[in-house]
Amino acid sequence: MSDGLSDVSTGLKQESVALCPLEAAAAPQQEPLCIFGTGDFGRSLGQRLLQAGYKVVYGSRRPQSCGPVPPGTQVMSHMAAAQSASLVFLCIHRENYDFLETLAHQLSGKVLVDVSNNLKKNIYPEANAEYLQKLIPGGHVVKAFNTLSAWALQNGPADASRQVYLCGNSTEAKQPVSEVATKLGLSVLDRGSLNAARELEDFPLELFPVWRLPLRLTLGLTVSFYTYLFLRDVIYTYVTEGKDISFRIMVSLANKVFPIVSLILLSLCYLPGVIAAFLQLYRGTKYKRFPDWLDRWMLCRKQLGLIALGYACLHVLYTLIIPIRYYVRFKIAESTISKVKMNQTSTFDTSVAWRSDSYLAVGILGFGFYILLGITSLPSVSNALSWREFSFVQSKLGYLTLFLCTLHTYLYGGTRFLIPSTYKWCTPPGYMLCLLLPSVVLSAQAADSPALRGPQPDPHPKRLGEERRRGRQQKSAANVDLKQPIPPVNMFLVQTSVMLLYCEKLTFYNIYNIVIKYKIASYQLSGITFSCSQGLFNHFRCCCYYLYVAHL
Ligand SMILES: NC(=O)C1=CN([C@@H]2O[C@H](COP(=O)(O)OP(=O)(O)OC[C@H]3O[C@@H](n4cnc5c(N)ncnc54)[C@H](OP(=O)(O)O)[C@@H]3O)[C@@H](O)[C@H]2O)C=CC1
């Protein structure tokens, strides 16, 4: 490595006195940084380097007639520029790298920063940076800055584009590059050797990678439920009554689909935690890797939660506009007028009022906690919380939110599940279907006591990685002393939990079957069936609960 390399980052542009660090101000001679290519990226980078106090020289094919460069920089031939600096940024496209072979001698021993990207993945057999290393075997290639855009460099990086990924085979060569990046106000993340270059080159081609799975899931659920409800509500009414209520797809159906999908997505945020806890319990150790699908699922919980919150907000907005809908105003006016005409009065039903008020109040409370969860997931807020506080909010408040939203849906349904006409074409209504998952998650969570599961999996993706790393480090030792057999009392609890889950599942089927019977048979007969089977079943369930609690 040339001697000048160590001076690279301490040098200063003489005229920009205000930006000079004090110790460097005394340095009389400062080695410039070299940029090959006077295109968009080269120009933006040169501008930022100048502002940070560096001296910049450009290497260009046409030093006299190249495009505009930042004032205060020099433009030379590639050869002259390469000779004047020990750190060279190659701001040219990979397709034009061939000419560099002729400069192999001048570039030997220098740090060569490859910033290039490709338009598609896998169009070349090797990464651009590896190709550059082949062309100039004596150079020290470092892949860096490729995830920033010329625009971000020019405007000063915002939060999202502050990160610089860097990789290279020489640690000494990476040092000055990371110093330059730090001086530009960027944060550096070393991704190891040049083998990581391809991965870094693929980064800019990714489009919202962590959002992909949650968005696909949301789209799938939304389309499925829309179709399901369209068939049950609009088509069913058209077929059975000949009435066209297709206008309801705009507000009524949307206001059914949004809360349904929101509740399912919220449950999906907590389901992997429950699965992971049971998996740890089953394996008898927490230091074993989770399957990849579970890992991926856990890492996108924040996105799932944020989409769920978005859908909950839509549900609130759609609910607020109900009173101003033409359909609703018409229905209210029509019923009032017909009652007046027929001189009828209606009595006030306190139980209906109770149910309606509690369903609304629980919904509002649930929504309040939902918003709190969303706010605490913002990096600026979560960074201000201690790990214990963050885990409390995301786990305890999360479950409380899920519980309130589930209760809101149960109260909305009320005793409607007993009315045969609810099951159009023998299908349960949407809200009933969406209750399945949160009920399972909440029952599993209730059954999942600390005695059962040991330490809880970390819900924070970043910290999850840390725990996983720590887990791996301790793996060899951990697997020896932690792989103990599960105590028999725990196995009993698992069995009763499974039994309880089975009971809850039965409740759903039982109720469904009873209602179908109820529809077919006469009221009295099915009433007896209902009370008998329900009574027996409840005894069995109570026994399970009793055994379970007794053993906790
Ligand atoms: N623009 C962006 O936002 C980003 C760009 N990058 C990467 O930076 C590199 C430069 O991109 P950008 O500045 O946008 O591209 P431009 O097309 O704007 O500039 C490329 C420069 O390369 C030089 N060049 C062109 N053809 C040749 C050739 N045959 N031989 C030698 N030099 C040549 C030219 O400079 P001259 O005339 O002075 O010789 C030209 O200005 C690319 O690899 C790109 O992938 C990476 C991240 C973001």
Ligand SMILES: [Cu+2]
């Ligand atoms: Cu609601």
